[in-house]
Amino acid sequence: MPTRPPFALPLLRLRGALAGEAAPIALFVAFALVPFGAALGAEAYILDLAMRVMIFAIAALGLDLIVGYGALVSFGHAAFLGLGAYAVGILSAHGIGEALFALPVALVAATLFAVATGALCLRTQGVYFIMITLAFGQMAFFTASSLAPYGGDDGLTIRARDTVAGLPLLASDRTLYCVVLACLLGCYVVCRALVVSRFGRVFRGARENPVRVAALGFDVYRFQLVAYAISGALGGLAGFLLANETEFVSPAYMSWQRSGELIIMVLLGGLGRLHGAIIGAIAFILIEEWLSGLTEHWKMIFGPFLVAVVLFARGGLIGAWTALVARLRP
Amino acid sequence: MSTGLLLVQTLNGLQLGVLLFLIAAGLTLVFGVMDFINLAHGVQYMLGAYLAVMFYGLTGSFIAALVLALAAALAFGLLLEFAVFRHLYGRDHLDQVIATFGIILFLNEGVKFVWGPAPLTLPIPEFLSGSVVLMPGLLYPVWRIVVIASGLVVAAGLYVLVNRTRVGMLVRAGAANAAMVSALGVDIRRLFMIVFGFGTMLAGFAGVMIAPILSVEPGMGDTILILAFVVIVIGGIGSIRGAFLAALLIGLVDTLGRSFAVDVLRLVMAPSPARTVGPAIASMLIYLLMALVLYLRPTGLFPVGGR
Amino acid sequence: MLRLEGLRKSFGALTVTDDVTLNIAADELHAVIGPNGAGKTTLINQACGLIAPDAGRILFDGRDVTALPMHARAALGLARSFQITSILPSFSALENVALAAQARAGSSFRFFGRADAESAVNARAAAALAEVGLAPRADIPAAHLSHGEKRALELAVALAMEPKLLLLDEPMAGAGREESERLVALLRRLKGRFPMVLVEHDMTAVFALADRISVLIYGRILASGPPDQVRADPAVVAAYLGDEME
Numbered sequence: 001m002p003t004r005p006p007f008a009l010p011l012l013r014l015r016g017a018l019a020g021e022a023a024p025i026a027l028f029v030a031f032a033l034v035p036f037g038a039a040l041g042a043e044a045y046i047l048d049l050a051m052r053v054m055i056f057a058i059a060a061l062g063l064d065l066i067v068g069y070g071a072l073v074s075f076g077h078a079a080f081l082g083l084g085a086y087a088v089g090i091l092s093a094h095g096i097g098e099a100l101f102a103l104p105v106a107l108v109a110a111t112l113f114a115v116a117t118g119a120l121c122l123r124t125q126g127v128y129f130i131m132i133t134l135a136f137g138q139m140a141f142f143t144a145s146s147l148a149p150y151g152g153d154d155g156l157t158i159r160a161r162d163t164v165a166g167l168p169l170l171a172s173d174r175t176l177y178c179v180v181l182a183c184l185l186g187c188y189v190v191c192r193a194l195v196v197s198r199f200g201r202v203f204r205g206a207r208e209n210p211v212r213v214a215a216l217g218f219d220v221y222r223f224q225l226v227a228y229a230i231s232g233a234l235g236g237l238a239g240f241l242l243a244n245e246t247e248f249v250s251p252a253y254m255s256w257q258r259s260g261e262l263i264i265m266v267l268l269g270g271l272g273r274l275h276g277a278i279i280g281a282i283a284f285i286l287i288e289e290w291l292s293g294l295t296e297h298w299k300m301i302f303g304p305f306l307v308a309v310v311l312f313a314r315g316g317l318i319g320a321w322t323a324l325v326a327r328l329r330p
Numbered sequence: 331m332s333t334g335l336l337l338v339q340t341l342n343g344l345q346l347g348v349l350l351f352l353i354a355a356g357l358t359l360v361f362g363v364m365d366f367i368n369l370a371h372g373v374q375y376m377l378g379a380y381l382a383v384m385f386y387g388l389t390g391s392f393i394a395a396l397v398l399a400l401a402a403a404l405a406f407g408l409l410l411e412f413a414v415f416r417h418l419y420g421r422d423h424l425d426q427v428i429a430t431f432g433i434i435l436f437l438n439e440g441v442k443f444v445w446g447p448a449p450l451t452l453p454i455p456e457f458l459s460g461s462v463v464l465m466p467g468l469l470y471p472v473w474r475i476v477v478i479a480s481g482l483v484v485a486a487g488l489y490v491l492v493n494r495t496r497v498g499m500l501v502r503a504g505a506a507n508a509a510m511v512s513a514l515g516v517d518i519r520r521l522f523m524i525v526f527g528f529g530t531m532l533a534g535f536a537g538v539m540i541a542p543i544l545s546v547e548p549g550m551g552d553t554i555l556i557l558a559f560v561v562i563v564i565g566g567i568g569s570i571r572g573a574f575l576a577a578l579l580i581g582l583v584d585t586l587g588r589s590f591a592v593d594v595l596r597l598v599m600a601p602s603p604a605r606t607v608g609p610a611i612a613s614m615l616i617y618l619l620m621a622l623v624l625y626l627r628p629t630g631l632f633p634v635g636g637r
Numbered sequence: 638m639l640r641l642e643g644l645r646k647s648f649g650a651l652t653v654t655d656d657v658t659l660n661i662a663a664d665e666l667h668a669v670i671g672p673n674g675a676g677k678t679t680l681i682n683q684a685c686g687l688i689a690p691d692a693g694r695i696l697f698d699g700r701d702v703t704a705l706p707m708h709a710r711a712a713l714g715l716a717r718s719f720q721i722t723s724i725l726p727s728f729s730a731l732e733n734v735a736l737a738a739q740a741r742a743g744s745s746f747r748f749f750g751r752a753d754a755e756s757a758v759n760a761r762a763a764a765a766l767a768e769v770g771l772a773p774r775a776d777i778p779a780a781h782l783s784h785g786e787k788r789a790l791e792l793a794v795a796l797a798m799e800p801k802l803l804l805l806d807e808p809m810a811g812a813g814r815e816e817s818e819r820l821v822a823l824l825r826r827l828k829g830r831f832p833m834v835l836v837e838h839d840m841t842a843v844f845a846l847a848d849r850i851s852v853l854i855y856g857r858i859l860a861s862g863p864p865d866q867v868r869a870d871p872a873v874v875a876a877y878l879g880d881e882m883e
Contacts, residue, residue: 213725
């Protein structure tokens with residue numbers, strides 16, 4: 001047998017790791033190509049739309065971790081987005097517009113909120129869990145609405161995007177786009193690793209049979225709390241990016257309708273697939289943009305569409321696609 | 331903080347509580363018996379209000395509007411059940427949340443489409459539109475008392491229905507263990523329809539009764555829906571008694587909290603921060619209450635059956 | 638190894654466990670028998686920590702574990718198999734066992750590195766599967782296994798936990814004759830490795846395996862001792878064995 005060159009083994013390992021990742025790779029390639037396509041048309045609009053998609057995809061990834069892999073349906077996920085965004089907004093209002101400071105603050109705020117609320121929420125199950133996450137989301141919403149010095153109900157405009165180490169790197173839409181894309185890619189890779197790690201295996205097992213997993217010696221509560229904290233951190237990151245992208249924060253970022261939209265994104269793409277969250281974010285935002293261009297009453301079309309997805313497309317878009325492919329293959 | 335204001339706000343709290351009960355009763359039964367999370371229950375309430383306005387416009391009579399609105403709301407609710415909800419029993423709660431969320435989007439936009447986005451009003455019937463003297467110098471609208479009274483009458487009727495009739499017994503059994511009831515040969519489909527239809531009518535009734543006081547507008551069901559869910563979670567899912575007590579509790583806590591939060595806080599802090607923090611705490615009060623209850627009793631105050 | 642002292646448990650007006658005291662030595666297979674409704678599963682649930690007793694103590698390996706939650710007791714070596722098969726349906730047979738082995742191999746708060754590529758854990762899991770005869774079915778999703786195979790998988794999972802004591806809740810439940818014989822043979826092979834508490838209805842299995850038997854009637858221990866002694870005890874025969882042996 002011919003001896004393999006020394007770099008073959010890592011390459012084979014890489015190929016192994018990338019096997020089955022065709023769809024996500026295609027997605028990221030598509031995202032990478034958008035700026036080039038955008039330069040040909042309404043650049044600012046397209047970049048803004050694509051960035052919004054990616055930012056919500058990051059939040060949806062975090063949600064998919066706990067909903068798709070853990071069956072923990074959180075109806076308050078938008079609160080983490082809001083916390084990250086308000087971290088940027090409040091610091092900016094006080095003259096601190098440095099990303100290297102604002103980002104850690106955003107992440108820490110979101111993670112602490114996740115740990116504090118998760119500690120209580122995870123003691124409940126089923127619909128009680130859904131309700132109590134909703135309650136905490138509402139609490140965050142009302143707190144933000146009452147922060148009169150930071151805009152209250154009307155929200156707060158941010159003077160300028162954060163600087164990075166003093167340099168206005170994020171000011172250009174194109175550079176911000178690259179940063180957001182890099183963040184999305186990083187989050188995706190981290191989530192993929194998480195799900196197949198030891199931690200992920202315990203967490204996934206707890207979704208199927210928490211009593212069994214506890215009987216093996218695992219403190220299921222602790223695993224779920226850590227997963228919840230990670231999902232919160234991802235939401236906080238998305239919030240940080242959102243505030244910088246829109247240069248605006250408002251309590252509406254944390255409304256329960258927003259939390260519902262995030263759940264829809266995850267479900268629409270396909271639960272428990274990770275790239276499903278990305279696909280769902282793309283589908284949701286693009287459909288919303290397209291329909292609202294058609295008619296002002298677009299929700300009358302979108303509502304029944306959601307019902308149809310739930311009734312007929314179990315497994316979301318990915319599920320429908322897989323079923324279609326299986327049907328077409330002889 | 332005068333006694334008069336306290337009395338008025340207590341009555342207002344009772345009124346809100348009674349309203350919440352009417353909505354929460356249907357919600358908790360549907361959840362308890364069919365294990366179905368119905369986010370669209372709030373738009374049922376909104377629909378009741380809109381239908382009443384429409385029928386009043388056609389007939390000029392409040393009573394006629396009430397009756398017609400209830401009938402139409404029931405019909406619409408049963409249509410929804412037949413077309414959509416029936417296919418969601420037994421599905422994941424997540425699927426139910428998304429599907430009913432879709433219904434909310436559709437109907438909120440739908441009423442905007444049919445009746446326009448501007449708020450509508452429904453006039454109070456002439457002979458009930460005055461005020462009653464509670465204390466020297468303190469007037470309270472008769473209609474609000476009518477709302478409280480009618481709510482209590484419905485609650486009493488519901489109690490009798492659920493605890494003293496055969497159907498009620500089946501509903502209670504279904505809330506505790508639907509599979510068992512079905513296995514005993516009861517037509518569970520029919521039971522579900524009855525429970526659902528009834529809940530729909532209660533919500534519609536609440537909408538009609540509140541229409542003269544609040545403005546009738548798209549999205550009016552959303553906030554009250556969240557409150558109703560807080561009620562049934564605190565009360566215990568499937569329990570009418572729990573829903574009644576929790577609804578009154580929430581109605582009082584929320585109303586009194588909003589009125590007196592700033593004043594109470596002024597006892598411990600300066601006026602200016604009190605005025606900022608007060609409203610925030612007031613809005614959060616019921617959620618803090620729910621978190622506390624769930625911490626002490628993770629399945630609510632009066633949980634029913636093995637859920 | 639395991640000592641239950643004065644355990645009491647009531648559900649409302651019904652006393653399910655009535656002052657139960659039981660001592661399991663470190664080298665025995667102790668069977669607990671009794672009619673349906675005697676409270677056997679409730680007793681196991683209290684021993685492993687799934688429910689809390691109203692009164693009494695539970696001592697495991699010299700420690701008072703009465704206040705410890707189930708996962709903490711499992712981490713100390715108190716393993717349990719479930720009467721209604723309790724495996725992870727979408728995980729493969731190997732992964733089910735590997736998860737148990739993983740619990741014994743250091744912290745599971747590791748976020749990077751594929752769990753299914755850990756050779757040491759996989760080897761232990763494969764060994765446990767081989768012991769119960771499931772090696773050829775290692776990669777099949779657990780949901781697709783036959784009933785008997787699932788029971789064997791439960792045992793493999795328990796084995797991979799390297800238990801200091803194993804609580805077996807009706808392992809023969811729903812098993813046909815051939816399956817039962819295979820399970821009995823397997824349990825006989827495992828005897829001596831660690832103490833076991835066997836709750837069972839199947840009398841053939843019980844008398845084939847048990848070093849000592851305790852009879853639970855209406856939540857109380859009626860008799861306790863070597864099989865021959867229990868078999869001959871008139872009170873036991875009258876209350877339970879008489880009907881069973883007919």
